[in-house]
Amino acid sequence: MNEYSFILWHDPPMAAKPQNTKRTEAREKRRQQLINATIKCIARKGMGSTTLGDVASEAGLSQGIVNLHFKSKDNLLTETLRFLADEYKTRFNATLEKSGPGAAPKLRALTELDLHRSILDRSKLAVWFAFWSEVKSRPVYQEICEQVDEYYDNVFLALCSQLIVQGEYKDVTASAISTALNSMTNGMWLSYLISPKHFDRRGAMQAIDEYLHSIFPKHFPL
Amino acid sequence: MNEYSFILWHDPPMAAKPQNTKRTEAREKRRQQLINATIKCIARKGMGSTTLGDVASEAGLSQGIVNLHFKSKDNLLTETLRFLADEYKTRFNATLEKSGPGAAPKLRALTELDLHRSILDRSKLAVWFAFWSEVKSRPVYQEICEQVDEYYDNVFLALCSQLIVQGEYKDVTASAISTALNSMTNGMWLSYLISPKHFDRRGAMQAIDEYLHSIFPKHFPL
């Protein structure tokens, strides 16, 4: 918990957890195993070409296993997206808490996170893009993605606002900057996905740093 | 043709064109009709759920029509991507030629293009994202997408370089800026795709303008 945690999602209080912890744990492990397999498959073959058979054999299990644990393919995909969103959210929050103190280091740490090897991972990006591409046709996907985006924006907005006040910056607006930063990192994901060879992680970070410097010169000196 | 056309693709010289122009025209019209139908279908249902039957009936034609004109579904998709790429390239070049004179107005016109209603179209974006998501699993897609990206980057790089020289800007690098700009617009597409309601076209343009101003204050005064 930190000074920005007021923005954090408040997950609904867990319903009374099922008792048989061992069984429940095993179930959860299987589900995670299958979600991981799903991610790998989508990354390797594309979403449309990923079959439940692929997922099952990637997980080293049998045909019917997915339907046993997720009821349907649709549900598996939704849960996979939900996992990705949660995972990102967790990393994001952890970074937010650990970095600092102060808005500037936090801002930089968060942008840096988006270019971190664990995020800038071509397999996961492929999966994200697959879900994004179906946001228009699947309301559930949209809802999940929108939530992540909104949360991201809100945190960035708060951080930028703070910097503007502190630095008495003129001619800049917090919303424009957070939009710019959010877009920039997202766009870099695309660049990396499309041409990983050509992509330059350091160059990307530099672009962001230059931008931050040009906007908030007092907080981000060269 | 203009001063930057040296960067343009040089399409391979056409193979000897088929003579019967009427026939060829009719064929071409059908193909285009089917590609348009494909785009609509992917936007509406997602790539994985788009069937040749959907495409055919969207086009008001019969079952077998796609295989007749495109041989296979794979080929249809590839051609659809190629069409999108060409279309974008054409708009891009037209904008590049018409705007100006001078690098600054060109730069701004190009970024503006990416937020133009005809580009920032949710249906088309959905299709683009669908293809991007399969870039990793389909080399053909990658090649096409990479080419567009590379071309875009090169033009921006040239324009930025020119501005830096002209304005004698310090502490900025052309490549970082063009990376930033490219990423920013791409990222905005994602924002728009995910939450069109929440997206603010004017705010986005403002973010870009503020960025351009902060980097190239002489060329982009407030």
Added chain:
Amino acid sequence: MNEYSFILWHDPPMAAKPQNTKRTEAREKRRQQLINATIKCIARKGMGSTTLGDVASEAGLSQGIVNLHFKSKDNLLTETLRFLADEYKTRFNATLEKSGPGAAPKLRALTELDLHRSILDRSKLAVWFAFWSEVKSRPVYQEICEQVDEYYDNVFLALCSQLIVQGEYKDVTASAISTALNSMTNGMWLSYLISPKHFDRRGAMQAIDEYLHSIFPKHFPL
């Protein structure tokens, strides 16, 4: 058409038939071919064990053929029942028209029909019983079966009423007699289905004749 045709179903006037008669005919032929195959399969393997694969190969066609012509297995079954009902209705009406004149010969001809080899056919009976057994769980089946039953009852009721008036019979009621006759023939189908070896068609007919004689002695002398 005859004096009882007022009871007959009046099928709704056909909607304007599709023009391409050849195509339509071919389609209709295929559908019939598949329905026949369905009946054979249900008779041979039971309804629950009949797969679309069975039906297709019984018809000498390919896997997907049933879904092509009937959309779903459910629909195939419903249409099969509808066919059986229509077929029975047609035979029933033809017998009603051809026999006579007079109510007594008609009555006998109709009961005889129910014991005719073409009706008392174990395969078809098995299918009928299969549908009957699902009447409770499938409203569509019930509706179709009920309609046949009701029509049958009405005709028998009319015929019996006429005989009672003509013969001035006392102590009998038309509805009880038609119920009895209808039940008797239906029950005989069951006997035949269960033990075809033990079943005696002539004995069955004799049982009916004795019944008719005992009720309507003037019309059905020994």
Added chain:
Amino acid sequence: MNEYSFILWHDPPMAAKPQNTKRTEAREKRRQQLINATIKCIARKGMGSTTLGDVASEAGLSQGIVNLHFKSKDNLLTETLRFLADEYKTRFNATLEKSGPGAAPKLRALTELDLHRSILDRSKLAVWFAFWSEVKSRPVYQEICEQVDEYYDNVFLALCSQLIVQGEYKDVTASAISTALNSMTNGMWLSYLISPKHFDRRGAMQAIDEYLHSIFPKHFPL
């Protein structure tokens, strides 16, 4: 035991009963519980759509339970049919014993039994019809059903013969009458199954009474 018990089945002498009566009783209770669940399920969903899962959850037990107690689904179904047959046989014999004295009251009591609420029960009828429909494809079912039928016929034959002798009836044959009676009640089951709303239990009983009166006027006066 009564004067007709010579016709009764003679069940094969029990194999040495398992000793641990408590265990055996518990087992038997479970089996019965599952058979009851099976009947409910078949009645509700049809035989083809009844799964072992349905049966288990109807019985409030776990997945694997049926295979534990019945080895296989096939076996469960066969045992269910056997139960129904035994149940009917028991009721039949009880009625036969309790009614009377004399053939006429017995005859009437037995026909009345077939229209009794406990027999004329739509759920059970649905199950019976389901088994009957598979008699042709499953020899075991046939054997069981045939045995019931045969037994029924034999008793009725004996009763009718006795009445004919007693009443010195002419122009009637015992076999024809018992066939007629058996068929009639069976047929009424069908009527009831198909259109329970339209079915008139009293009318049905009246039809039988009129028939008995017309055949055996001395024994069944109005």
Added chain:
DNA sequence: AATGAATGAGGGTTCATTCAT
């Protein structure tokens, strides 16, 4: 004895593709 996770064969269904018309 009872559970329920796991299996895997097989079902209904979809759909890219072919081809006679």
Added chain:
DNA sequence: CATGAATGAACCCTCATTCAT
């Protein structure tokens, strides 16, 4: 060129059955 009936492979999913707990 265009159609749409037909194919058959492959998909998702169900479910009887097994088995470790």
